[in-house]
Amino acid sequence: MFGGVIVVKELALSKVYQLLEPGPVAMLTTAHKGCANVMTMSWHMMVEFEPPQVACIVSNANHSFAALRATGECVIAIPAWRLAAKVVKVGNCSGRDIDKFAAFGLSTLPAARVAPPLIRECFANLECKITDKRLVNKYNLFILEVVKAWIDPAQRKPKTIHHHGYGTFVVDGPTIKLRSRMR
Amino acid sequence: MFGGVIVVKELALSKVYQLLEPGPVAMLTTAHKGCANVMTMSWHMMVEFEPPQVACIVSNANHSFAALRATGECVIAIPAWRLAAKVVKVGNCSGRDIDKFAAFGLSTLPAARVAPPLIRECFANLECKITDKRLVNKYNLFILEVVKAWIDPAQRKPKTIHHHGYGTFVVDGPTIKLRSRMR
Numbered sequence: 104m105f106g107g108v109i110v111v112k113e114l115a116l117s118k119v120y121q122l123l124e125p126g127p128v129a130m131l132t133t134a135h136k137g138c139a140n141v142m143t144m145s146w147h148m149m150v151e152f153e154p155p156q157v158a159c160i161v162s163n164a165n166h167s168f169a170a171l172r173a174t175g176e177c178v179i180a181i182p183a184w185r186l187a188a189k190v191v192k193v194g195n196c197s198g199r200d201i202d203k204f205a206a207f208g209l210s211t212l213p214a215a216r217v218a219p220p221l222i223r224e225c226f227a228n229l230e231c232k233i234t235d236k237r238l239v240n241k242y243n244l245f246i247l248e249v250v251k252a253w254i255d256p257a258q259r260k261p262k263t264i265h266h267h268g269y270g271t272f273v274v275d276g277p278t279i280k281l282r283s284r285m286r
Numbered sequence: 287m288f289g290g291v292i293v294v295k296e297l298a299l300s301k302v303y304q305l306l307e308p309g310p311v312a313m314l315t316t317a318h319k320g321c322a323n324v325m326t327m328s329w330h331m332m333v334e335f336e337p338p339q340v341a342c343i344v345s346n347a348n349h350s351f352a353a354l355r356a357t358g359e360c361v362i363a364i365p366a367w368r369l370a371a372k373v374v375k376v377g378n379c380s381g382r383d384i385d386k387f388a389a390f391g392l393s394t395l396p397a398a399r400v401a402p403p404l405i406r407e408c409f410a411n412l413e414c415k416i417t418d419k420r421l422v423n424k425y426n427l428f429i430l431e432v433v434k435a436w437i438d439p440a441q442r443k444p445k446t447i448h449h450h451g452y453g454t455f456v457v458d459g460p461t462i463k464l465r466s467r468m469r
Contacts, residue, residue: 118451124328125448125456126309143468145307148331150343150425158341158427160333184462191464237420238429242333244341246425262459265308265448268301270466273308276445276459279367281374283453285326 114252119155127263132178132219135170142167143194145266155249166198175233176217180225183261184274226258297435302338310446315361315402318353325350326377328449338432349381358416359400363408366444409441
């Protein structure tokens with residue numbers, strides 16, 4: 104509930120892996136000293152089903168790195184393919200220089216358990232807290248726990264994008280179902 | 287060159303991230319005490335461009351875990367969607383019980399720098415060595431360096447699969463190109 108209108112709906116934490124395991128391009132928001140920021144991120148993976156743990160690389164060349172390390176909090180937001188142009192723009196500039204939310208018309212919503220904002224236009228938002236920093240210095244690798252997850256019920260069967268380098272993205276195609284015992 | 291016939295072609299290590307960053311379902315081969323094995327894996331991410339470093343989760347419930355930890359070597363093989371049924375079968379049984387290569391008709395080729403085999407039917411094979419085990423005990427998380435990479439030139443524009451849980455996979459759809467400064 105935000106402002107009396109339901110715009111995002113809670114997602115069971117046990118289902119979070121189904122969003123990140125397929126490797127979609129994501130965005131990551133942080134908040135530091137009163138300023139929110141957002142970056143584009145493709146280097147992430149699931150680590151544990153439940154509670155959902157995620158690993159991600161946030162380069163120390165990124166403005167978001169200091170905010171993430173200092174506050175221990177972020178939101179991983181997953182855009183559908185219609186946001187692709189904005190996702191690239193977010194990835195091509197730095198929060199050192201501009202307010203990317205304003206510059207690219209991304210709306211924010213308050214998160215429930217962390218300070219960084221949700222991104223309204225994304226079909227999923229995962230509130231995360233850092234749980235392990237042992238590999239940060241050597242690899243910029245953070246281990247996060249997803250503490251709250253939201254989806255936008257208005258975006259049904261969203262198609263995500265997968266980065267192949269230099270602005271080339273593959274959009275989700277057909278879904279196939281195979282008999283499997285794998286979770 | 288294998289047996290005098292070129293069947294796979296070397297890929298520049300600088301391009302490896304373009305294969306793994308999009309989050310395809312992969313297979314992982316190991317070799318231990320004279321026995322090769324293969325498992326299905328979706329929890330992996332890039333860590334560094336070049337030399338390419340990769341993080342992956344190999345559960346200690348998997349037969350491959352002991353082989354990987356003991357030998358420090360594996361091959362990450364990437365199947366196109368036409369192998370999806372075999373990929374699921376590989377993921378639904380254990381190398382403790384059967385020889386999965388024989389059971390599912392997967393051919394092997396010798397790797398150049400590691401003992402585990404390449405998988406002939408996969409369009410890409412990445413020879414890897416473990417470089418960091420600090421997060422193995424707590425998260426089953428291995429940091430690997432890709433030391434040699436191969437692609438099958440006969441498989442052009444292979445479509446990969448992305449796992450959404452319980453045997454549901456999304457196949458690569460259309461490619462879009464956007465102007466970007468991101469590598």
